[in-house]
Amino acid sequence: xxxxSLFDLLYVAAFxxxxxxxxxxxxxxxxxxxxxxTRATRAKTTQIYECGMDPIGDAWIxxxxxxxxxxxxxxxxxxxVLFLFPVALVYNRALGSRDLVELVMFVGxxxxxxxxxxxKGVFQWERKIYNPR
Amino acid sequence: xxxxxxxxALLPFLILGGAPVxxxxxIAVHRHHGxxxxxxxxxxxxxxxxxxxxxxxxxxxxxPLIAADSYAFxxxxxILLASLVVALLSYGHLEKRQVVREELxxxxxxxxxxxxxxxxxxxxxxxxxxxxxxxxxxxPLIAYERRSGRGAEAGIKYLILAAASASFLIFGMAxxxxxYGTMEFSRIGGAFAAPGGAGIVAVAGLAMIVVGIxxxxxxxxFHMWTPDIFEGAPPPxxxxxxxxxxxxxxxxxxxxxxxxxxxxxxxxxxxVIAIGSMFVGNLLALFQQNVKRILAYSSIAHxxxxxxxxxxxxPLRPMAxxxxxxxxxxxxxxxxxxxxxxxxxVRDADELEDYRGLSRRSPWLTGVxxxxxxSLAGMPLTAGFIGKFxxxxxxxxxxxxxxxxxxxxxxxxxxxxxxxxIAVLFAAPPEAEAALPPAAPAVSPLxxxxxxxxxxxxxxxxxxxxxxxxxxxxMIPAG
Numbered sequence: 068x069x070x071x072s073l074f075d076l077l078y079v080a081a082f083x084x085x086x087x088x089x090x091x092x093x094x095x096x097x098x099x100x101x102x103x104x105t106r107a108t109r110a111k112t113t114q115i116y117e118c119g120m121d122p123i124g125d126a127w128i129x130x131x132x133x134x135x136x137x138x139x140x141x142x143x144x145x146x147x148v149l150f151l152f153p154v155a156l157v158y159n160r161a162l163g164s165r166d167l168v169e170l171v172m173f174v175g176x177x178x179x180x181x182x183x184x185x186x187k188g189v190f191q192w193e194r195k196i197y198n199p200r
Numbered sequence: 201x202x203x204x205x206x207x208x209a210l211l212p213f214l215i216l217g218g219a220p221v222x223x224x225x226x227i228a229v230h231r232h233h234g235x236x237x238x239x240x241x242x243x244x245x246x247x248x249x250x251x252x253x254x255x256x257x258x259x260x261x262x263x264p265l266i267a268a269d270s271y272a273f274x275x276x277x278x279i280l281l282a283s284l285v286v287a288l289l290s291y292g293h294l295e296k297r298q299v300v301r302e303e304l305x306x307x308x309x310x311x312x313x314x315x316x317x318x319x320x321x322x323x324x325x326x327x328x329x330x331x332x333x334x335x336x337x338x339x340p341l342i343a344y345e346r347r348s349g350r351g352a353e354a355g356i357k358y359l360i361l362a363a364a365s366a367s368f369l370i371f372g373m374a375x376x377x378x379x380y381g382t383m384e385f386s387r388i389g390g391a392f393a394a395p396g397g398a399g400i401v402a403v404a405g406l407a408m409i410v411v412g413i414x415x416x417x418x419x420x421x422f423h424m425w426t427p428d429i430f431e432g433a434p435p436p437x438x439x440x441x442x443x444x445x446x447x448x449x450x451x452x453x454x455x456x457x458x459x460x461x462x463x464x465x466x467x468x469x470x471x472v473i474a475i476g477s478m479f480v481g482n483l484l485a486l487f488q489q490n491v492k493r494i495l496a497y498s499s500i501a502h503x504x505x506x507x508x509x510x511x512x513x514x515p516l517r518p519m520a521x522x523x524x525x526x527x528x529x530x531x532x533x534x535x536x537x538x539x540x541x542x543x544x545x546v547r548d549a550d551e552l553e554d555y556r557g558l559s560r561r562s563p564w565l566t567g568v569x570x571x572x573x574x575s576l577a578g579m580p581l582t583a584g585f586i587g588k589f590x591x592x593x594x595x596x597x598x599x600x601x602x603x604x605x606x607x608x609x610x611x612x613x614x615x616x617x618x619x620x621x622i623a624v625l626f627a628a629p630p631e632a633e634a635a636l637p638p639a640a641p642a643v644s645p646l647x648x649x650x651x652x653x654x655x656x657x658x659x660x661x662x663x664x665x666x667x668x669x670x671x672x673x674x675m676i677p678a679g
Contacts, residue, residue, distance in 0.1 A: 176221055179221055179224065179225060180224070182225060182228050183224050183225065183227070183228040185228075186228035186229070187228070
């Protein structure tokens with residue numbers, strides 16, 4: 068039993084190290100591999116986006132984010148779909164119709180949110196200025 | 201497996217759960233402030249009326265998660281009525297402000313649902329679910345007036361601190377579960393009481409759960425958020441946090457520790473928390489210039505008072521806690537009600553100066569506010585006095601002399617700042633009349649009616665407490 072839990076801890080440690088390596092590794096690799104042969108490339112390696120193109124202007128500008136509510140809705144539904152996986156696992160074990168009813172209730176109540184968002188104009192991607200009302 | 205009979209017993213909760221969906225759709229179809237308020241009030245009333253309707257089917261353990269018993273129903277009724285008051289107060293408040301109005305009621309209904317689930321929870325899962333439904337709806341409620349810097353700040357603060365405390369709570373639950381292999385309160389209590397049942401892991405888990413609960417109740421040393429959030433939130437919402445959110449959590453605390461025995465380490469922890477809350481709340485309230493902050497610190501102290509009765513054993517304990525909470529609900533809602541109706545179009549009436557000489561401008565509001573403050577201070581003829589009397593009786597009955605003495609000392613300290621506020625109400629108005637905020641904004645008849653009802657309740661509970669006491673005895677058998 069002790070041996071077993073020790074192995075578990077080793078696994079955790081290995082995954083932890085792997086995770087850290089995955090995050091830190093690219094920085095080290097790009098530091099080692101980045102070409103700095105000519106003056107032009109050397110200048111470009113100090114840019115924020117190291118992609119070979121000269122950036123145009125500043126990143127600190129105001130840009131329209133009319134779609135962010137849409138993205139937010141997507142994330143919310145993506146998370147809710149996760150709840151369907153455990154249902155799929157036990158579906159039809161007992162009383163199949165009951166499972167169906169429960170699923171319809173869950174998805175149905177969620178879908179009503181779309182009506183609200185639709186009426187609120189979340190899906191219209193026009194430049195607009197929200198007025199307080 | 202949930203059965204049809206369970207569903208009938210849970211009818212009030214189902215009505216409350218369906219309400220936000222219907223209100224949301226109603227807003228989508230026809231955005232109208234009055235209609236939204238009407239629907240909200242209708243649903244809250246319907247859920248409240250359903251409570252006595254299914255009372256004959258109680259107690260019923262609907263799945264291991266929800267204990268539908270008269271205890272839960274009493275607190276659910278209290279939560280529903282308080283939410284109704286908050287909804288009606290919000291109407292007048294939002295009418296004055298340039299904000300999106302209708303969505304507040306969806307969030308309010310959801311928060312009330314979370315609070316009701318908390319009051320009926322008998323399992324860690326329903327405990328956590330109820331807590332999160334309540335907390336997540338409180339974040340946007342607190343930051344509802346997000347264009348005011350204070351509101352946004354308060355919302356973010358509450359979000360971060362509540363998330364941190366919830367992680368403590370859930371870690372504690374995991375530790376307890378790893379020790380006992382169950383998440384039901386009654387079985388945890390049985391395992392904990394068994395000889396050799398309380399190991400270091402279980403006590404550590406319990407302590408972390410206490411951290412989570414202590415945060416939600418705003419008790420020292422987890423009280424830091426309270427003044428900032430009360431100051432930033434719209435006044436009706438602040439009243440909601442002070443009453444519904446804290447009351448539901450206390451109902452859960454009482455249920456949990458009526459099944460899990462209060463052992464020596466737990467008693468020690470709660471004694472420290474109680475004494476800390478009383479002193480921190482009352483001493484810091486002395487230095488405040490902001491009425492909402494004064495009420496916040498006063499609520500910290502009141503939760504400390506409540507712990508005295510909570511730690512008492514014996515038949516008086518549930519009685520004292522429940523009566524005090526009811527009185528506290530009425531009083532706090534009344535106090536925040538006055539702040540709400542006095543608040544103007546742009547800013548809340550929360551500075552002490554806004555109240556200087558209020559007795560000349562509006563004797564009626566001054567009278568209501570004075571009565572509420574005297575009740576908070578525990579003066580006779582008000583509900584607060586009977587409540588505090590029960591607390592002292594319960595504490596003395598269990599020989600918790602240290603706590604009782606601290607309570608009495610703190611009542612005296614508390615008297616200072618309540619009286620200071622009352623003195624400001626009756627002081628002469630400042631010289632520069634022009635510099636005053638324009639004469640008290642016109643209060644809607646609805647606001648007057650609500651304050652009148654709350655004042656009536658306050659005096660009724662203070663002068664004739666017997667009906668409520670009998671009712672609590674009926675609903676919550678001493679155990």
